[in-house]
Amino acid sequence: MGKKHIHQHFSHNGEKTTMENDVLSPKIKKIARDDVEIKIHYVDSLGKDIIKPATIKGHYLDKLDIPWQEIPGYVLSSVTNFQQTFIPNDDGIYLVYASQLSAPVIVYHRNTNGNLIADPQYLEGELNQKFNSKPLEEANHFLVHAPKHAKGQFTDKVQEQEYIYNVLPIKDVKIKDNLYIEVRDNVDVFSKPTSKVPLDKELPYGTTWKVYRAVEETYNHTIWYNLGGNTWVPSGKKISTQLINRISPSQEVLNSPLDETASNISYTYSVIDNMTVNRSVKILYYSDQYITAWKTPYGDMDNQRYRGDQTVLVKKLVQLDNYSVWAQLDDGYYVESKYLNL
Structure with missing residues (x-):
């Protein structure tokens, strides 16, 4: 029988050692130290991807920096399989985000x-x-x-x-004495220029109104037309301006509005109804506010003013064909009935 060949080796201290071959045990695996890959998942509370997963690579046991992401509409709520170094992890790391609304x-x-x-x-x-x-x-x-x-x-x-x-909200606009606006559709009315809250009543379609003053918004060039007292309308597609010449000075005063025609009430309107009142009422304004007196409905304003909460005597109510209602007071002046607690 042949002899069994024994390989002899010397240890570092000179002692003999033996092994049957130089092959390492198959149970020992060599770890590649430069190709550890970790997959990062960005998911919602149901585990669904919110954005595309990311894969990061590093050396074995090196520090692992997770690529955190800010995702619009979400806030990070938890992390699954968190690790700080590059250690093989087949499952990956899960960053879980919760949906959250933002404030304005x-x-x-x-x-x-x-x-x-x-x-x-x-x-x-x-x-x-x-x-x-x-x-x-x-x-x-x-x-x-x-x-x-x-x-x-x-x-x-x-x-x-x-x-x-550095801008004033409004500036005055010079207008002609015979300027009027024509209403092409129902138009909102406001108590002051730049106001956003309209009054209860609108200017009806097809009516014409005298303009007493105009101002312009300096930042958007909207023009506001004053139709008397605290009555303003802004420029726009629903109104147009026109010049109307007066017919005669007799139109300045209405001696008896029940007998007048459109030409000497407002140059546009006629009386369609009237009612005798003869009753004392109060002005519906605060005591430090005033309303305007008119010589005729939609005619000329006067320097006469009525203070809020003041008591006045109403003789008659006159309704024009634009459905506005005017009160004739005992001193001969007119005010719109909406300013009175009738």
Whole structure:
């Protein structure tokens, strides 16, 4: 029989050692130290992907920096399979995000006196989404102050920004004495220029009204026409302006409105109804406010004024064909009935 060959080896101290071959045990695996891959998942509370997963690679046991992401409309709520070093992980790391609404960004536009020159703007978007506020385009050349950070991100808290313009809200516009507006559709009426809240009654379609004063909004060039007292309408597609010449000086005064024609009531309207009243009533205004007296309905205003809460005697009520109702007082002047507690 042949002899069994024994390989002899010497240890570091000179002692003989033996092994049947030099092959390492198959149970020992060599780990590649430069190709550990970890998959990062960005999911919602139901485990569905919100954005595309990311794969990061690093050396074995090196520090692992998770690529956190800000996702609009979501906030990070938890992490599954968290690890700080590159250790093989077939499942990957799961970043779980919860859906969350953001708060608005409110943008104010004011003049140097602190008064708003436009409605506040409400910017809305998803949580962490970027926003960019801007000044009013029509008033940009009046801008004297802008917020330090016009750009930002929506958060869960309300944010406010302010633009300031060196501009007066309105300026007077010179008009002719015989300027009128013609109403092409029902038009809202306001108690003062730039007001956003209309009065209860509208100007009816097809009517014509005398203009006593006009002002212009300096930042958007809207013109407001005063139709007497605290009655204003803004320019727009529903109205047009025209010049109407007076026929005679006799139109200044109405001796008896029940017998007059359209030409000497308002140059446009005629009386369609009337009622004798002879009753004392009060002016529906605060005591520090006044309403205008008219020589004739829609005719000329007078310097005469009636103070709020003042008691006056109404002789007659006159309804014109534009459905406005006027009260003739005992001193001969007229006021619109809406200012009285009839």
